Amino acid sequence: MRLEPLELRLLRQGGPLLDQVRQALAAHGRPLRWAITAVEPSPAGPVLVVEAVLVIEDDL
């Protein structure tokens, strides 16, 4: 097991935010702690900047 920092940029979709962020983080590991730390404009719509620490389970 190890801990990894991650910064993720995520184009905001319609609907609730929480599931969008959780699903995006889950693709990289088990989220231990995270927060949206900025919301930036882009031509395609708002981009959520997420800072996180993930738990990575190493293969045995």
Next chain:
Amino acid sequence: MASPMPTLLVIPTGIGCEQGGYAGDALPAARLLAAASGCLITHPNVMNGAALYWSDPRIQYVEGSALNRFASGALGLRPVRRQRLGLLLDGGMEPELRQRHLQVVDGCRATLGLEIGPVITTDTPLGVSLSQGASGASWGQLERPDVLLRAGEHLLAQGATAIAVVARFPEDPGSEALAAYRQGSGVDGLAGAEAVISHLLSSHLGIPCAHAPALSPLPLDPALDPRAAGEELGYTFLPCVLVGLSRAPQLVPLEAASPAVLADPQLLGRDQLGAVVAPAGALGGEAVLACAELGVPLTTVANPCLLDVTAAALGLEAIAASSYAEAAGLVLALREGLSPDALRRPFPRPFAPGLA
């Protein structure tokens, strides 16, 4: 007065909040909100003043990851009379520093009547390191998370019902960041790593956990900001953690709970929340988003910090307060069934019925 209205207070750690970004300096705000609501659920960053603390039966002390799971509906909170505290000490601590922490345990047992023990020292240093995110928020790493979890499992097996962790933190007494923090204009560089440690342990064990960093005393700073002073009154940051955990509520997983557990009138669930209070620029955390999506009234407080993740940026509905004193008034209004709109001038425009 109306019955208590459980209220969640979140002030994220490590983002330099003017109020709550230092040594438990949001505690007065928490006490006021506890009085206004009759039941406040909040986290160690709000309550921990190192050598200073305040115990209030209306305040439920819940570590951040458990707070997130509570807000997401996965956990209930059951108030307890006391917890049996296990103490987990980092094997990377020098003998004298370790002894200082053991004397805090003795002091809390003798002077405050807390039940503390078992105590364990890890066989390998935990290897804490500090870092900063692109936003400037403090984060951190743990070289040996497996050692932390193994020691926690051992304490649990020995009967601990809550765990205080003391990890040896890296020191840099000459750093500009530390100087800025001590003078009241910086970010708590330790806070992010502390949260990572307590999140990891609490989510793994399912019991209340909180963390105190072990550091050598700093040279006297005559210009020390009062908000940071709680951390320079003693040799450790541990007393507030032991006091907070001593009556931290039991964490009850709701998915597997029996009907009898769910029917316990003492059990607090997120459906009972009547308000959530958070800094206006720091709304992007899990607990606040979960509450907002559930429709819990969100009060945002002007409390400048590094971030600018506002209700408008996230598309959330919120009631704005210019201070925690105003937020307490709004919480009290909600508790009494008053519409916050009725307290504002100019009064919102007349109700306009839609066309059928």
